[in-house]
Amino acid sequence: MKKGTADTSSNIGAMKRRSVLKGMGGLGLGLAAAGSGFLASRRDAAAAESLNYMCWEGYNAPSILEPFQKSKDASISIDLITDSAGGFAKLAAGASRDFDLVSSDSPWIQRMGPAGFCRYIDEADFADQFAEFYPQFRAPFAPLAFEGKATGLPTRWGWVGPTVNTKFDKLETWSSYAPVFDSAYKDKICLLDWGDWPIMPLALYAGINPYEELDDAALEEVRKVLRAAFKNTRAIVADLAVAQKGLIDGSFRALIGGGTYATSALRMKGHDYIQSIVPEPKNGLKQGIIWMEATGLIDNGKNSQIAADFLKYIVSPDVAKQLAITEATCNLVPNSKAEALFSEEEKKALQMDYMWTAWDNSQFHTVAPNIDDMLAIWQEELAAR
Amino acid sequence: MRIERKSWNDPVFVATVAPLALVMVAFFLVPLLMTAVLTFQTTQYYRLVWTWDLKIWTEVFSKPHYWTIMMRTVAMALICVVLTVLIAFPAAYALATRLKTFKTQIQILIIFAFLTDAVLKTFGWILILDKNGVANWLLMHLGFPPEMLNLLFTPTGTMIGMVYNLVAYPMFTIYLSLVRIDRDLMLAAYDAGASRIRTFFEVTLPLSRPGLYSGAVLVFVLSLGAFLEPKVLGGGTSPLASELIRQSFETRVNWPLGAALTMVLITIGALMLAACAAFVLRRPSTGRRPA
Numbered sequence: 001m002k003k004g005t006a007d008t009s010s011n012i013g014a015m016k017r018r019s020v021l022k023g024m025g026g027l028g029l030g031l032a033a034a035g036s037g038f039l040a041s042r043r044d045a046a047a048a049e050s051l052n053y054m055c056w057e058g059y060n061a062p063s064i065l066e067p068f069q070k071s072k073d074a075s076i077s078i079d080l081i082t083d084s085a086g087g088f089a090k091l092a093a094g095a096s097r098d099f100d101l102v103s104s105d106s107p108w109i110q111r112m113g114p115a116g117f118c119r120y121i122d123e124a125d126f127a128d129q130f131a132e133f134y135p136q137f138r139a140p141f142a143p144l145a146f147e148g149k150a151t152g153l154p155t156r157w158g159w160v161g162p163t164v165n166t167k168f169d170k171l172e173t174w175s176s177y178a179p180v181f182d183s184a185y186k187d188k189i190c191l192l193d194w195g196d197w198p199i200m201p202l203a204l205y206a207g208i209n210p211y212e213e214l215d216d217a218a219l220e221e222v223r224k225v226l227r228a229a230f231k232n233t234r235a236i237v238a239d240l241a242v243a244q245k246g247l248i249d250g251s252f253r254a255l256i257g258g259g260t261y262a263t264s265a266l267r268m269k270g271h272d273y274i275q276s277i278v279p280e281p282k283n284g285l286k287q288g289i290i291w292m293e294a295t296g297l298i299d300n301g302k303n304s305q306i307a308a309d310f311l312k313y314i315v316s317p318d319v320a321k322q323l324a325i326t327e328a329t330c331n332l333v334p335n336s337k338a339e340a341l342f343s344e345e346e347k348k349a350l351q352m353d354y355m356w357t358a359w360d361n362s363q364f365h366t367v368a369p370n371i372d373d374m375l376a377i378w379q380e381e382l383a384a385r
Numbered sequence: 386m387r388i389e390r391k392s393w394n395d396p397v398f399v400a401t402v403a404p405l406a407l408v409m410v411a412f413f414l415v416p417l418l419m420t421a422v423l424t425f426q427t428t429q430y431y432r433l434v435w436t437w438d439l440k441i442w443t444e445v446f447s448k449p450h451y452w453t454i455m456m457r458t459v460a461m462a463l464i465c466v467v468l469t470v471l472i473a474f475p476a477a478y479a480l481a482t483r484l485k486t487f488k489t490q491i492q493i494l495i496i497f498a499f500l501t502d503a504v505l506k507t508f509g510w511i512l513i514l515d516k517n518g519v520a521n522w523l524l525m526h527l528g529f530p531p532e533m534l535n536l537l538f539t540p541t542g543t544m545i546g547m548v549y550n551l552v553a554y555p556m557f558t559i560y561l562s563l564v565r566i567d568r569d570l571m572l573a574a575y576d577a578g579a580s581r582i583r584t585f586f587e588v589t590l591p592l593s594r595p596g597l598y599s600g601a602v603l604v605f606v607l608s609l610g611a612f613l614e615p616k617v618l619g620g621g622t623s624p625l626a627s628e629l630i631r632q633s634f635e636t637r638v639n640w641p642l643g644a645a646l647t648m649v650l651i652t653i654g655a656l657m658l659a660a661c662a663a664f665v666l667r668r669p670s671t672g673r674r675p676a
Contacts, residue, residue: 085635085638086634086635092431093433115431195636235622238616239617249517372639375632375637380448382622383454
């Protein structure tokens, strides 16, 4: 769960999230939405098949959707999510009957299994796709499994660690999260307000593995570390542009809880002095976090073949490459064949030379058993600040 | 003016009132009731479980941090009311009495303030309040030390945003009250020997109360729901009630808790408005003895 501020649902062709944020002028937005809705309804009427797709930004790019729609004579209606938990809650509240597939953060795709609206994928049917993935993502892929069955396919990934402007700080300074608590960094730290993302690294620094079942003593340690971090925190920012601006101009010396999702697009635009790294393991506990987005099929009773076809399409090398480089964010993809399609600049922006180092020093962002307790602690400590 | 009493037996009266009543029931009372019902439910694995339970209310009343944020919200709303009224009144007064030549242009500007999206206006303040922003740049060129102002990501930054986004409301309502004041009343006060200041306090200000109160109520209610300003200009470090509610609904996916906090906020707002209404509508003492 993460990323962004605006909550906008739209059909294909409607404005992207970032352009919505930039131009929330009301009238123009209304006209654009009305126009795209009209166009979409015309296309719905003409297309042989339709697909209802809930997804994050980037997955809705016309360059991704339109070739599929043309080749399959299908129309795709998009519901753009800006919060994975909110998207899941919507599905759990009954919208799962209306959607065919969803692209969201991997813990929420995995949760569709126990929630009872996951259309599990047969790994044999997707053997060709798994074969193209890096070995780390091949079947059986535990982070997306529920009771031994696959709930979806990985689609984008990256890591969460300190994001640093090397014009102001050496990377070695951030080989641990210690500066977050250093008085020399008072009012220079920015936490990304992206759900549980900022909590996990701080818990790891406190020596707590947040992905395990936590007792009261462990939760108390999480409370203490959050309290200490808030003392140095200048801002808890949900908007990516605000965080990026502060990092570039040096008013934030580090972003915590954003990782590569917050920086790759900056690097793509030439700010290659911005880097996301993973701290060194502390007392044997890996300090980084690997986040991943996945795409899963929804059990809505239709058993739609076109939804399964789209799932294969979205992880194919060409599409994966487009999914990696979007206007708002740039991210790694699990398809190893896509790597050959990236230019050297793109590889550098994505920090591909560092990705397996980050992987080796990170926990995988899975379902945390005590996540609600930790979010409640976050709220309490923020109120007491 | 004669007040005509209407009866529910009057079909014309019922036909006139019914559409509004239906709208209010459908779009206000029913959602409010649904929100209230939601507070007694529980969630299990991010799904609502339809049981009647006081668990959420127990949590709301046992965790002081919810009340800390609620009280902070009320305090910020009250400060915002005071500041907006203090800014809006002189502006509206000048518009109604002194700037008649540019009245239309200024009215258009105020209307633009209503039409411009709050997101744009709020984000625009970042460019001004930032350490490297316009305000510090100006101060530095005036000879002040660099980065003198540090208002972004502070409660003061939140307040600046709230006041800026809401000041147009009382400005408009107060202006409407001021232009309706019969100028002969002020002239009569002058004829009776009252100074300009006394005339203002004893004639103009009391007669502009409807606009003052309605503007204050609008600002108070809107301030209680302030979301963007604390998030964008306040830096999220001093969250207000709307952020607490958002977190409960969205991040924690705890809809009953979000609904309960919503009900608490609505109740606090309603109680405060009721108290203000009682104060405003209290029968003034005439000072006369009964005959």
